[in-house]
Amino acid sequence: MSKVFLVEDDPTIRENIRTALNKWQYEVIIVQDWNQVVSEIMAAQVDLVLMDITLPIFDGFHWTEELRKQSQVPIIFISSADMNPNAVRAIATGADDYVTKPFVLDVLISKVQAILRRVNQYNPTDNSVLDFDGSTLSTLTNELNYGDATVKLTPTEGYILQLLILNLNQIVSKTKIMRMLWQGGAFIDEDVLNTNISRLRSKMKTVDLPDRIITERGQGYRLVENDL
Template sequence: MSKILLIEDDQTLFEEVRDRLSQWSYEVHGIDDFGDVIKEFTMVKPDLVIIDITLPKFDGFHWCRLIRAHSNVPIIFLSSRDHPTDMVMSMQMGADDFIQKPFHFDVLIAKVQAILRRVYNYNTENTIELRTWCGANVDYAKNTVANDAGEIELTKNEMFILKILIEHKNKIVSREELMQYLWDDERFVSDNTLTVNVNRLRKKLGELHLGNYIETKVGQGYIALEGEPS
């Protein structure tokens, strides 16, 4: 049974989401002290976090940043805020998805299922955990990339994107294919979400002087180069 930490201060909404997720055999935990979310996160050890932006004392961005400092657990923002910068900020801080209120519960459940399946199943389904790419060691199990310039740690989403591109190295992977790989059903994904994830991945790889080896092919998709970047 997967454990979900639902960080939501609207008690009515919390109970409704908890009840719906419980019907799918998820163990849902709430927050008693919104001033110390990290303490409760550490106690619960959730497999996934669902968090609102507007919360008492500190907003969801604050807690997302602190959770990311401790863990790569998948995070979904659930918020009534609809400004594009809110979605961009959540992705930049390491969130895996953003669902705007009001929402359909079928969409929430589909996203939860897809993320949990992707994050916790793909490592066990693939026997190859270590891959060499452009002189760097890519560790799928540890979500790290290392070369002579150092080592970086990727989020689950970033590593999954990199894995797909490496497995298709020197070949263009369309945005539609990537979204299909990531979320199983592209209807639940925005182009902006994918763009932010790829840009964040390229920025991190830049620390290892590998950022230019992930290229954007306008109108086509993305490509991981094995030789010299163009």
């Protein structure tokens, strides 16, 4: 049974989400101490986090930044705030997806299922390590290694990089990426993908792999080697 940590302070919304997830056989854990959100998530060893923005003491952006210092567990933001620019900020902070209130519970369940399936069940290759331009990407840990440097990618970032490596020097359309990542591309804003790409580029730069992801305007993205 997959475990979901629900960071939501509205009791009605919290119970509605918990009931819906329980019907799909997900174990739901809720916050006990609003000063110790990250510690509770880490102790629970959960498979996914649902994070509200407006919370007691610190907001969801703060807790996501703190959690990302210790873990790459998938995070879906749930908030009544406008989709933009909060969605972009959420993804840039470290979230994997975003849904706005009021939302249809089936949409939230679909997003949860899509991320957990990607993390736990599906890899586009049977190889546990992919090589690219002198670097290696572990499809099991989502660690990108180049020389002596290592950077940890989120599951979404790791999956995007896998797709690009497997289609090296070829254009991969935004539609294909969104279809592979998020339930056929449904319920997803293109800004979420764009921000994940931006975050992936920044992480690749930290391990001396800058400018490898090329934007092909109107078409998609292409991963290139250093000498191309």
